[in-house]
Amino acid sequence: MQKKLASLRERVARNAVVQDGEKPHEDPNTLIKEAVGLLRDMEKLVAKINKANLSHKLPDGRTLTEAIAMRDMLVQQHSLLQAAIAGSTKEPDRYSAREIKWVATVEVAKLQKQSEDLAKKIREVNGAIQQTNWKVELD
Numbered sequence: 001m002q003k004k005l006a007s008l009r010e011r012v013a014r015n016a017v018v019q020d021g022e023k024p025h026e027d028p029n030t031l032i033k034e035a036v037g038l039l040r041d042m043e044k045l046v047a048k049i050n051k052a053n054l055s056h057k058l059p060d061g062r063t064l065t066e067a068i069a070m071r072d073m074l075v076q077q078h079s080l081l082q083a084a085i086a087g088s089t090k091e092p093d094r095y096s097a098r099e100i101k102w103v104a105t106v107e108v109a110k111l112q113k114q115s116e117d118l119a120k121k122i123r124e125v126n127g128a129i130q131q132t133n134w135k136v137e138l139d
Contacts, residue, residue, distance in 0.1 A: 001042050008035040048138045056136050058128045064136075071125045074118055081115040 012031045015024035053064035062070075088104040088111075 001038060001045070005035060005038055005042070008038065045138075052136050052138055056132060058132050060128070064129060064132055067125055067129050067132075071122060071129065074122045074125065078115055078118040078122060081111050081118065085111050085115065 008031050011026055012028045012035065015026050015028045015031070018024050050065070053068065056064050058064065058067050084106050085108055088106050088108050090102040
């Protein structure tokens with residue numbers, strides 16, 4: 001649905017203006033109506049998904065909503081560590097010993113281990129979410 005909506009948005013923009021005396025390849029008003037209908041369908045689907053996520057639980061007792069929130073937090077934390085690791089390396093731009101020397105201010109090996117542990121937790125949470133999702137029927 002999101003890809004179709006993005007396509008409709010692009011098609012509306014491409015056909016919103018034409019040279020005087022020309023006709024658009026597609027009627028942008030028709031495309032807008034189709035997109036609005038799709039947005040309404042998406043709204044209903046998201047509401048059903050959110051309702052199901054609040055009422056269904058993982059084997060450990062957490063709701064799907066809680067598990068998804070935890071996963072999102074873990075993903076953000078993993079991204080933060082990856083940014084710190086990437087930022088700790090700087091290509092030497094020195095031409096002589098008197099130039100500026102860059103030194104990492106973080107323990108890269110420690111951050112890498114934490115990042116790997118988080119990646120494992122993310123995979124585990126994703127697995128539990130998927131396992132529960134297979135059992136959920138949307139009303």
